[in-house]
Amino acid sequence: MAKTLPIRFNDEQTARLEEAAALAGYKHLSTYVRDRALATDRSGGRQADLDNWADQQRILSLLESLEHSQAANQTIMTIAVYLLRQSSTQGKLNELRTELSALGSNGEVLAALLPELAKDIERLSGED
Template sequence: MGKTVPIRLNDEQLARVEESAALAGYKHLSTYMRDRLLEPSKVDSHQGGIDQWADQQRIMSLLESLDQAQATNRTILAIVVYLLRQNSTQGKLSELRAELSALGSNEEALAALLPELAKDIERLSGED
């Protein structure tokens, strides 16, 4: 038989531990406490909470940058549609489509379509 280790809990702490043990389906409080104490995934639950918070912050940051990229895409698409309507001759449309298909990024598309606007945006955003 193993050794016992005395643990002192106040009434509130004991009530919380008993409730947790009952919810987890344990009949004996000592078995619940031993399992909780020695369970590897629960050894550092505080660290797990910090890791979860850090993951949430990273995900929020990624979602924010995705939202910004989508806003940029919508703006550039609106510019392209406007330009397509302004230059409605078939030759101009074909030339514009070819130019856009060769470009890799939104910034390149904007620079090709409206170079002055692209320079202003770059200057105002502080990018070099």
């Protein structure tokens, strides 16, 4: 017959356990706590630590890539705002807004705003 064992956790500990159980795919917190308490394979713990470290490195790499993309987007948008403000006529301003709204990628926006600079960047980066 199964026997219960009362264990007390504070709110923060309970939240951490619930998050860990959910990440591990457990539906019931008690099952997760039991399995973790009875886990005797020490090498599995080291492997889990190594897996966690690898996941953290992958996430850091993705965040760095995201930051780089955001910086590029911000630069393109700054160029667009500057050029929009330089346009002297409302017709030219509306034409540029329409053209930019139809474009999808940063490269397309840059090519529309500054075609010579876009060609130089493409040539220097080795893209065809």
